[in-house]
Amino acid sequence: MTVQSVLSEKDKLDLLRMMVLIRTFEEAILREYHADKSPGFDIGAGLVPGEMHLAAGQEPVAAGIGAHLSRGDAMTATHRPHHLAIAHGVDIRKMAAEIFGRETGLGRGRGGHMHLFDPEAHFSCSGIVAEGLPPALGQAFAFQRAGTDRVAVAVAGEGAANQGAFHEALNLAALWKLPVIFVIEDNDWGISVPRSASTSVPSNAVRAAAYGIPGTRVEDNAVEDVWAAVGEAVRRARAGEGPSLIEVHTLRLWGHFEGDAQGYRGDLEGVPGRDPIPTYHKHLSDAGILDTATFTEMGAAASATVEDAIAFAKSSPLPDPADALKYVFTEGARS
Amino acid sequence: MNTLSSTQTQLPLEPEAGRRRLSTSKAIVEAIAQQMHTDEKVFVMGEDVGAYGGIFSSTTGLLDEFGPERVIDTPISETAFIGLGIGAAVEGMRPVVELMFADFFGVCMDQIYNHMAKIHFESGGNVRVPMVLMTATGGGYSDGAQHSQCLWGTFAHLPGMKVVVPSNPYDAKGLMTAAIRSDDPVVYMFHKGIMGLGWMKKNPRSIGAVPTDAYEVPIGKARVAREGSDVSIVTLSLSVHHSLDVAEKLAGEGIDVEVIDLRTVAPLDREAIIASVSKTGRLIVVDEDYQSFGLSGEVIATAAEALPGGLKHVSRVAVPDVPIPYARDLEYAVLPTPARIEAAVRQAVGQ
Ligand SMILES: Cc1ncc(C[n+]2csc(CCOP(=O)(O)OP(=O)(O)O)c2C)c(N)n1
Ligand SMILES: [Mg+2]
Numbered sequence: 001m002t003v004q005s006v007l008s009e010k011d012k013l014d015l016l017r018m019m020v021l022i023r024t025f026e027e028a029i030l031r032e033y034h035a036d037k038s039p040g041f042d043i044g045a046g047l048v049p050g051e052m053h054l055a056a057g058q059e060p061v062a063a064g065i066g067a068h069l070s071r072g073d074a075m076t077a078t079h080r081p082h083h084l085a086i087a088h089g090v091d092i093r094k095m096a097a098e099i100f101g102r103e104t105g106l107g108r109g110r111g112g113h114m115h116l117f118d119p120e121a122h123f124s125c126s127g128i129v130a131e132g133l134p135p136a137l138g139q140a141f142a143f144q145r146a147g148t149d150r151v152a153v154a155v156a157g158e159g160a161a162n163q164g165a166f167h168e169a170l171n172l173a174a175l176w177k178l179p180v181i182f183v184i185e186d187n188d189w190g191i192s193v194p195r196s197a198s199t200s201v202p203s204n205a206v207r208a209a210a211y212g213i214p215g216t217r218v219e220d221n222a223v224e225d226v227w228a229a230v231g232e233a234v235r236r237a238r239a240g241e242g243p244s245l246i247e248v249h250t251l252r253l254w255g256h257f258e259g260d261a262q263g264y265r266g267d268l269e270g271v272p273g274r275d276p277i278p279t280y281h282k283h284l285s286d287a288g289i290l291d292t293a294t295f296t297e298m299g300a301a302a303s304a305t306v307e308d309a310i311a312f313a314k315s316s317p318l319p320d321p322a323d324a325l326k327y328v329f330t331e332g333a334r335s
Numbered sequence: 336m337n338t339l340s341s342t343q344t345q346l347p348l349e350p351e352a353g354r355r356r357l358s359t360s361k362a363i364v365e366a367i368a369q370q371m372h373t374d375e376k377v378f379v380m381g382e383d384v385g386a387y388g389g390i391f392s393s394t395t396g397l398l399d400e401f402g403p404e405r406v407i408d409t410p411i412s413e414t415a416f417i418g419l420g421i422g423a424a425v426e427g428m429r430p431v432v433e434l435m436f437a438d439f440f441g442v443c444m445d446q447i448y449n450h451m452a453k454i455h456f457e458s459g460g461n462v463r464v465p466m467v468l469m470t471a472t473g474g475g476y477s478d479g480a481q482h483s484q485c486l487w488g489t490f491a492h493l494p495g496m497k498v499v500v501p502s503n504p505y506d507a508k509g510l511m512t513a514a515i516r517s518d519d520p521v522v523y524m525f526h527k528g529i530m531g532l533g534w535m536k537k538n539p540r541s542i543g544a545v546p547t548d549a550y551e552v553p554i555g556k557a558r559v560a561r562e563g564s565d566v567s568i569v570t571l572s573l574s575v576h577h578s579l580d581v582a583e584k585l586a587g588e589g590i591d592v593e594v595i596d597l598r599t600v601a602p603l604d605r606e607a608i609i610a611s612v613s614k615t616g617r618l619i620v621v622d623e624d625y626q627s628f629g630l631s632g633e634v635i636a637t638a639a640e641a642l643p644g645g646l647k648h649v650s651r652v653a654v655p656d657v658p659i660p661y662a663r664d665l666e667y668a669v670l671p672t673p674a675r676i677e678a679a680v681r682q683a684v685g686q
Contacts, residue, residue, distance in 0.1 A: 074422075074426075076422075105459070106458070106459070106461070107457050107458045107459040107461065108459030108460070109459070110456055110457055110458070110459045111457035111458060111459065112457075115453075115457040115458075117454065117457060117458035117461060117462045118461075119425075119458070119461055119462050122426075124425070124454070124462070126449070126450065128445050128449055128450075131414075131418070131445050131446065131449065131450065133418070134414055134415050134416075134417070134418020134419055134421070134422070134446055135418050135419070135421045135422035135425065135446075135450060136422055137415065137418060137419040137422055138418065138419040138420055138421055138422020138423035138424070138425065138426070138428075138430075139422040139423070139425065139426050140422070141419055141422065141423050141428075142422070142423045142426035142427065142428050143426070145404075145428070152422075164414060164442075165414045165415070165418070165445075168410075168412035168414050168415035169414075169415050169418070171410060171412060171415070172409070172410060172412055172415040172416065172419065175410065326460070327455060327456045327458075327459055327460040328455070328456055328494050328495055329455070329495075329497070329519045330455065330460070330463055330518040330519050
């Protein structure tokens, strides 16, 4: 397989297009989530109940990874999974329906927004910090044993890089040369705890050295740099050269979860200016690649896709309480 | 809640005593090897499962037969390799993963109960995790509080995993075969004292007749290990051996003890419990796990819910709620020994 190392103009527009689609989705969930939680804020109320971790600002990570993955590749994500799911090709209608707790959802309303499983896309999440990493090793192991060049991408936050599971997973993946790409989204915060109060090293990329694998840090939430770093890591993995670790310095544009007043956050003033979408928009415009009409068309297409998914979710049936005990076991069926 | 079905539960018969006798550990190995021959997706992984053959001989010889690609020693990273098993199972492989001692679940329980056990449910049935987590349990050889626990009640309490606990070679092979073929995650808990190991005190019942061909013992079905009419002992694992020994001894005095070997903890065969207690009216639960908040209480609740007013006696012989002590006499003071079981039976029948 020839490896592409330079982005074409179309590739760059596709990266932006994906970022716009993700943002449009997150904005729509934000709107729906808050639409019916008043008066006051009742987390369990409304059409979309429960904790809601949105990934606005982290689109470059997802877009930069998704561009390198094919249908058979796997991804494990975190409690903040929507951007990654969209970029990995998870069915956006079924994902919206799951977030709305509907029978048509990815998990028939049994999982929820932190527990999205799409076997066709080999996509899964975990709400337990860092514990989504070990299963990615097993997917990579299965791909390796089957003699394929398929890979697994395991994503975690910078807070997760201080968990034991992270270190066990890196050691084992390196030891067995598993085709895994570990990506850390460093958004500076683990809920209210700044990175400086959680992490002993300035860059998690240096931790790769402890396991004898390459480590790279991408600064400034730069989508093209994410694309390049992931491209090299995917090439290595497909070639049987083993895992890589990439940390991206990204941005949590909104609160940890919805309803988070972020009183702890001293950097809020500068946040809007670091929004990666206007930044990349300007970059492509200045380079003469993007015109206003194209950007408008991107937004319109994204809205159409997202509103269709939201409408599908809202019009889908709710699960029947009589079925609350279903799906604990496979009930005898054998494949 | 299960209701008593109108027809009596069909329980598998006691195996024909064949000429070939195996230890429980060899029966387990044979089941795994047969499934590895039949299904190339089956592989074995864990600490010291290769050249050593499993600390309690649950994988002896598999490395020689199948090689290091399918019998894989892991680093001491239970979270990583159990998680790896989960991901491999999600992609259609059938891992048999050994957690060396059940006591070690503390370092990896998240993968077990939040991932292995829940993915099928959270995915609305769209993702299956056909994995076996096999682990050693139990005490009686002075291994202290961190290497002697049974803990099946802890696993069985958490929905989404089946928990099987064989007591003898025949069931050990049949349950392992069923566990590997199952599309659900199965926790396979073998007591070290039933394995028939050369280096640990053993009951003769840990070696027994085992058919050569592959067969399944159904998950979720108890077995009447001994029929009797005066009192029902509901038990499992090594305690089955002790209970049968006590029953044989007391038969000479005219006390007729029925022994139910649960074989599976989750899902619990409530019908078998109810059927036996309906007959005898007296229930003793013998359980080497901790007494409170666990299996023994669940068995008694099952009988009480189904037979209100129908119980002439209820008691339990379990580990009182203390960590397992090291010193031999202290340990045997808390284990469900034959002496404690015998005393419970005598009390139940009013002697
Ligand atoms: C094992 C575990 N501990 C704590 C939590 C609660 N929790 C959820 S998200 C989070 C912060 C995670 O920070 P990070 O990994 O940086 O991801 P981010 O939220 O920034 O995307 C915490 C502490 C959890 N879900 N799992
Ligand atoms: Mg973070």
